[in-house]
Amino acid sequence: MKSQLKLYNSLTRRKKIFTPLHPPYVGMYVCGPTVYSEAHLGHARPAITFDLLYRYLLHLEYKVRYVRNITDVGHLENDADEGEDKIEKKARLEHLEPMEVVQKYLNSFLKNMQDLNTLHPSIEPRASGHIIEQIELIKEILEKGYAYEINGSVYFDVLKYSKKYNYGKLSGRVLEDLQASTRTLDGQNEKKNPFDFALWKKATPGHLMRWPSPWSVGFPGWHLECSAMSTKYLGDVFDIHGGGMDLLFPHHECEIAQSTAATGNEPVRYWVHNNMITIDGQKMARSLGNFITLDQLFTGDHPMLQQAYTPMTIRFFLLQAHYRSTIDFSNEALQAAEKGLQKLLKAIETLKKLKPSLTSTVDIKALWNNCHEAMDDDLNSPMLLSHLFDGVKYINSANDGSEKLTAADLESLKKLFNTFVFDILGLKDEASGGNEEKLADDLMKIIINLRQDAKNKKEWGISDKIRDELKNAGIILKDLKDGADWVKE
């Protein structure tokens, strides 16, 4: 474990070499989705960012417990809804049980995650399954004196907390500024201070999602589940906490406050935040209505989409940008990603067929170093891809005969691509597989052979006819030096 992995910590705002609290074990908690509608492109960003981190940690031979929560309790939507629960609202609209809604969109989310080839987290705890833990946590915070009860609701006492601890250190907030800028919200008159936040809310009569507690029949506050579940599965102090940058404040700030108030410990050692996906320069978000769901991307069924994009194209597209940069959606960018990915995968196929030479004219060891350095530098996947494309050039040049590779270097190169492209970047070749594919491949081989016969006899009329009619059927033939390749239009 002599990893030189450097991670950017949002708390300290600098990159630092990652060292786990209890090597070789690593605890990682990532904020998962609220399952009340289809996952969109934005949800793919943290999924892939933290999948990349997870995969790289595994590559470095850490034993990782990766926890990603499922928020199925629901949070307040906005004042217009009078505190109505997000999931509850959707349930009324569709005449479904709240848990039915949750199940439906959870299934859909997990399917999308599988399509994107993300590894399953070690634990995917649901907020609704941890109400007891959340109640216990509230009790602890009350005991320590950092919360107060009013009318069956419990609020976190930010002012009192800030006398001993630093509230706002993660997001750079200053308490006085917060006081001045906090908006009037429902239930605010109950709170001692506008910046106090709910740990437990008493349910209004129409509120469907409700649980008994020592204070009232109600539901847990907005930020509590992550504190309760991360503590339960990873301990009072754990290594990595991830999530979108938009969760920095207030969500993660409140999480720190809750956990610190309860245990006296700083809960998280490395805060890692992914940036947003933008569309026309603006954040893609459900609330802004400018989102494209993952299913829509995969099928092409959205007015903004010129075509369908495969899950691996989406994955490659996201990996081409560093996780802390915004990445702008456009058809042009996705099409570029699609072509780039094909080029990469094609070279890997070519690599399998290369014949060894007695000497090498390229330095594969240096390539290994470059690839590791890129990943070690705060998961610089775009830099890694750039190095991998150096490898692509080596392969194609060797195929052309302008570069040479020894048998050992060929093996090393195969291992390198296997490790970085498939294991770490989590890409896969989508074309291979399926009985249908196999049948089509066999049939096409026969047709291509017949056409080759015609070509050998210089019967251009026949060979062109075969090509033209295949084109009408949606298949494009590409003549190669020896034989031909084909691709669906």
Next chain:
RNA sequence: GGUCGGUUUACCGAGUGGCUAGGUAGCGGUCUGCAAAACCGUUUACGGCGGUUCGAAUCCGCCACCGACCUCCA
């Protein structure tokens, strides 16, 4: 208004005080019965104005513009 971040070539997107990032597109070439594809090569940069420096796109200051967060949000 406060806090934080960004502005890179046609597009996406890295990076760094002096050395071609990369992908896509474009252009030139190789291959080829033709076409397409593939492969090889290659042009166009670092928001503006000052400063520090032998040297800045990279550091500092000011300005302009854009965005995120401050409310559920990935």
